[in-house]
Amino acid sequence: MIRPGRDTDAADFIALIGACWGEYPGCILDVDGEVPELRALATYFRDQGGALWVAEQDGRVVGMIGTRPLKEDAAWEICRMYVDAAARGSGLAAALLDTAEAHARAAGAERMILWTDTRFIRAHGFYEKFGYVRQGSIRILDDISNSLEFRYTKPAAGLVVEALDAAGAASAERRLAALLTDCVADGASLTFLPPLSRDRALGFWKATSAAVAAGHRVLLVAWLDGRLAGSVILDLATEETTPQVASIRTLMVDPAARRRSIGRALMRRAEQAARAHGRRLVTLDARAGSAAESLYRAEAWTELGRIPDFEVDAQRRSCDTVFLWKAL
Numbered sequence: 590m591i592r593p594g595r596d597t598d599a600a601d602f603i604a605l606i607g608a609c610w611g612e613y614p615g616c617i618l619d620v621d622g623e624v625p626e627l628r629a630l631a632t633y634f635r636d637q638g639g640a641l642w643v644a645e646q647d648g649r650v651v652g653m654i655g656t657r658p659l660k661e662d663a664a665w666e667i668c669r670m671y672v673d674a675a676a677r678g679s680g681l682a683a684a685l686l687d688t689a690e691a692h693a694r695a696a697g698a699e700r701m702i703l704w705t706d707t708r709f710i711r712a713h714g715f716y717e718k719f720g721y722v723r724q725g726s727i728r729i730l731d732d733i734s735n736s737l738e739f740r741y742t743k744p745a746a747g748l749v750v751e752a753l754d755a756a757g758a759a760s761a762e763r764r765l766a767a768l769l770t771d772c773v774a775d776g777a778s779l780t781f782l783p784p785l786s787r788d789r790a791l792g793f794w795k796a797t798s799a800a801v802a803a804g805h806r807v808l809l810v811a812w813l814d815g816r817l818a819g820s821v822i823l824d825l826a827t828e829e830t831t832p833q834v835a836s837i838r839t840l841m842v843d844p845a846a847r848r849r850s851i852g853r854a855l856m857r858r859a860e861q862a863a864r865a866h867g868r869r870l871v872t873l874d875a876r877a878g879s880a881a882e883s884l885y886r887a888e889a890w891t892e893l894g895r896i897p898d899f900e901v902d903a904q905r906r907s908c909d910t911v912f913l914w915k916a917l
């Protein structure tokens with residue numbers, strides 16, 4: 590059961606947070622010295638215009654989460670996200686995060702942010718699964734645990750496309766690998782045949798993060814109401830003799846989020862990014878007859894031609910490939 594947190598839950602909060610921190614060497618909870626607000630946490634969040642929830646099981650607090658508005662950018666922060674070790678893997682953490690994000694979104698949040706200890710590796714995987722990406726540099730807390738924290742963020746509402754830097758791209762690898770696997774399983778023409786293993790999909794995105802770090806590729810990601818739902822790559826690594834050209838590849842949208850203009854938004858942003866990098870011509874190819882080909886035609890791309898039987902689909906049937914270009 591998820592219910593609002595109360596000041597009288599203090600002893601449970603301290604026990605839960607203490608146990609979670611205790612899983613990591615060097616993390617020490619000094620309530621009165623460093624986090625006295627734990628003694629009246631509901632009041633602490635209420636005073637800041639935020640809210641606090643707990644998950645209760647058999648009368649015991651097994652999870653908690655808070656959220657509060659920040660002063661800038663219509664951003665809300667997710668804080669104090671802790672789930673008892675025995676209650677992990679049950680979907681409880683996701684339910685708590687959904688509760689807090691829904692509250693923030695209803696209150697007008699446009700962006701979610703959170704800070705997480707660099708040691709809390711399991712938490713990073715959790716936030717990344719829910720579309721958060723790393724942003725900016727590490728924060729030093731100067732506390733007795735010598736805490737260093739990563740900042741994670743994502744747009745909270747609407748359709749938003751953003752370019753990821755190398756740290757953001759690396760933190761998006763797992764979510765993008767899941768998306769790529771789903772699209773390939775759904776029959777997409779994305780250079781892989783199903784079944785695509787998690788390791789191969791991760792390998793593809795690791796290589797992409799490295800190319801983003803090297804400045805050879807731009808990685809654009811789309812969120813729909815806080816869910817990371819699509820991406821596209823702009824490849825800038827062209828030949829010396831074609832410095833004005835860029836190619837677009839690996840456009841994909843979550844099969845569950847199609848026909849909501851995400852693909853179109855990604856393509857428009859990719860063209861904008863190409864222009865920003867001084868490119869005047871973009872190229873791509875698509876399986877003939879695919880949704881992608883329809884999208885490119887709707888976005889005024891010009892067909893250069895088609896090669897019969899150039900690729901095979903998920904059923905290993907030969908298909909034609911269409912090559913297209915667009916002057917920017």
Ligand SMILES: CC(C)(COP(=O)(O)OP(=O)(O)OC[C@H]1O[C@@H](n2cnc3c(N)ncnc32)[C@H](O)[C@@H]1OP(=O)(O)O)[C@@H](O)C(=O)NCCC(=O)NCCS
Pocket residue numbers: 772777778779839840841842843846847848849850851852853854874875876879880881882883884885887
């Ligand atoms: C191609 C793909 C990215 C389109 O994403 P999407 O978010 O569903 O596309 P949008 O909603 O932005 O569609 C924009 C326009 O493209 C066209 N379009 C998109 N999907 C279409 C389909 N299934 N049939 C016909 N036209 C389609 C329409 O003109 C549409 O405009 P409309 O919805 O106003 O009619 C998505 O189908 C996908 O991920 N496919 C698998 C991956 C893939 O093949 N990638 C291409 C590699 S080259």
